[in-house]
Amino acid sequence: QVQLAESGGGLVQAGGSLRLSCAASGRTFSSYAMGWFRQAPGKEREFVATITWSGGNTNYADSVKGRFTISRDNAKNTVYLQMNSLKPEDTAVYYCAASTFGIATMQNQFGSWGQGTQVTVSS
Numbered sequence: 812q813v814q815l816a817e818s819g820g821g822l823v824q825a826g827g828s829l830r831l832s833c834a835a836s837g838r839t840f841s842s843y844a845m846g847w848f849r850q851a852p853g854k855e856r857e858f859v860a861t862i863t864w865s866g867g868n869t870n871y872a873d874s875v876k877g878r879f880t881i882s883r884d885n886a887k888n889t890v891y892l893q894m895n896s897l898k899p900e901d902t903a904v905y906y907c908a909a910s911t912f913g914i915a916t917m918q919n920q921f922g923s924w925g926q927g928t929q930v931t932v933s934s
Contacts, residue, residue: 813837813909813923820905820928823897827932831892833907833925841885844910846921847892849903849930856906858916860892870916875901897932904929 814836823829833845846861860871860881869881880893890907905928908921915921 813840813843815907815909815923815925817905817907817925817928820930822931822933825897825899825932825934827897828893828895829897829930831894831905831907831928831930833890833892835888835890835909837888840888840909842911843923844912844915845881845883845890846908846910846915847881847890847905848908848918848921849901849905850927851900851903854903856918858918859905861910861914861916862890863914868914870914894930897930899932899934902930902932 817833819831844863847859848856850856862869862881866883878896883890907925909923910921912920
């Protein structure tokens with residue numbers, strides 16, 4: 812398993828940007844597909860974005876497509892989520908997760924999870 816720690820959350824006004832980072836421990840980070848999920852108050856956790864081990868393929872939820880970008884730096888054992896044009900409905904706790912599946916978008920495909928970082932977007 813890989814240990815994950817998110818950072819970069821905070822309070823931002825609508826239309827603003829944030830970049831989340833997820834640092835992973837372990838020497839096998841580059842073998843994992845990585846994903847970002849989020850959970851808003853009173854709602855179930857939902858898929859946001861995923862990236863394959865090489866970074867060659869990405870997938871996004873329709874709600875963030877064109878605004879968010881997932882990327883990774885395998886040399887730094889880190890995955891990022893650049894969030895632009897933020898909306899109040901993006902307010903949630905954001906989690907990164909690691910998967911041994913080549914391509915993964917379902918929560919049950921991810922075996923390792925971070926503790927989450929709060930993102931709050933004010934209107």
